[in-house]
Amino acid sequence: MKIEREIKNDHLARIEGKAGVVVEIGDEIRARINVTEGPRFFEILTKEKNYEEAAAICPRICSFCSIPHKLTPLEAIENALDVEVTEQTKLLRQMLYFGNMVESHALHLYLFAIPDYLGYHDALSMAKEYPDLMKNGMDLKNFGAMVQNIIGSREIHPENAVVGGFGKLPEQHEIEKIKKMAYNVIDAAVATVEFFLDYEYPSYVNLERNHLAIKPHNGYGVYGDEIVASDGFYFSVDKYKEYIEEDIAPYSFAKRGKYKGEPFMVGALSRIVNNHNLLEGKAKELLNSHSEFVKAENSFSNNFCQALEIVYFIEKIAEMAENIKIRKEERVKPDKKDGKGYAVTEAPRGLLIYEVEIENDIIKYMNVITPTAMFLPMMEIDARNMAEGMWKNGYKDIDLIGKKVEMVIRAYDPCISCSVHVIRL
């Protein structure tokens, strides 16, 4: 193909990790996402390690989702060793997880995505003219961080979450602090949703697609054993290899997911598409008033859905903090030393699957499938369609097309480090 024009960006800014994008415009239009982040081979790093050490290594896959990369392997290990954690542990882990959701979404929206909407290179310069907006973002980020600091010991790589429970339980007065702060930031969360009401989604990326999400154990939660798809199909996590496959492209250190052989989407939009009936409170009200902003066929919708989720998770954290009375209890120690276990949770960017095999307390096999690896092919299609739509509609400014292509990619909130943790074939 003769290439007439080319858009090339070796290093996409304002995303987690290192990736580039190339769009070639000729008789047809092609796009590819080059994933240049180096491979780190986590499944080899965790092999032959005791499960406690392995669970401490996993969060290093990605800082933005280090809580999911701790809590999901813990769940897989506990499933393998038949460890039943207490109700209190389950509640605290959910709060911890929700705290991560709030922080991750707030960072993504305010630091990475919103500067595009307002025409800035970064949040730092944007903050000068939109100080109130940026304060909302920072307040939400700080709230999520506080929840993770109190329950997980820190916001990045939480060492306090361990197999069978926690090293140390939070104090009741710290839970009170979480509750108080949650009520303080809820307005900032609602304002975040309202921000996106001023923007229409570019129709060039409209395309029917499958959305996969967890079937939560309770509420609009992040834990479950089954995965539901928007085509009506559902399957249990231990069957994940039958329905989710990954292939390799020569321009990507990350593997690329397919559901039943087709590109698909996971993340906030996919969760809302599949589980919107489970939303409660203000998030539900906001969704009902602005349901036209949830467009299953348009990935730009993901930003609105992330904002909606911030509202939901803050209200949920407040509710849990209201009800929980911390009582002293010990970690549950496993009786078994061998087993095979699976776990799936909803990380901020979508489904996260862990599989482990343990022999005599040692990890013999670990497989991880991350959300970004799952949605990479779909993201590539949307990037291409954005470029094609603009080009065919008379836009000839390559820089402008490039910017819009970047916005498509950012809408997915890709986590490149996650995608290149690298799993076994």
Place this chain on the structure above:
Amino acid sequence: MKLRIGIHGLTSCYGCQLRMASVRELLEVAENFEIAYWYMVSSKGEISHVDIAFVEGSVSTAKDEEELKKIRENADVLVAVGSCAIYGGVQGMLFGKEYEEIFKEVYGDNKIEFEGRIGEPLKKYVKVDYNLPGCPPEEEEIIYYLATFAIGSYPEEKDYPVCTECRRKGYPCVLIEKNEPCLGPLTVAGCDARCPGYNVACIGCRGPLPHGIAWFDSLAKTFKEKGMSKEYIKARMEIFGKQYEKMDEMIEKVFEDED
């Protein structure tokens, strides 16, 4: 005049940059510097001359090496940020293995057009002026480093172990009192012994003590006396210490003596 700084990530979890981007009062802190490049946060700027460059991550691809060299050539001072940049990070555990074999185990016979490597610390490729340790670094340390540079001074690196801070905090000793494999004695302080404070044994995430004073042999001997196997001790100590000079040797020695 404001100092011109650059912040960059090589192969990593991006946690050090995230920690830098999420310090309290980030906007006020940023006011004191001119940020020449920070891809994670801004789409403006590119690698160019700076007074101080902060680099996180390990060198794990040919592209990483190329970028690091360009950063070094254009920086008066280069700071290695975090365990990956200082010791190779958890991916540095593969040191000593053949990249091609590991690649094959994961990607099969597929070809990828970018050149990968076993992760190594920055100092293997360029001169590093300062280390800012942590996985990720603590907020106070980030502010301390930035502040000392901003007033025309230089940061002093800690050279004492986590135990020092743990004693000062008055936490029960996880190693002696609970017989857990705490790596506090080997690990550079700065975290205020957070994990022992949570009843969790230190995993060594901040990396071994600088200047060759991390005594893997003494601690391995203590672990051995508590009944831990050589394999277990190695597997735990190598997570953040694999590329520390003589780590393997020091652990082997403890077991050879008794054989």
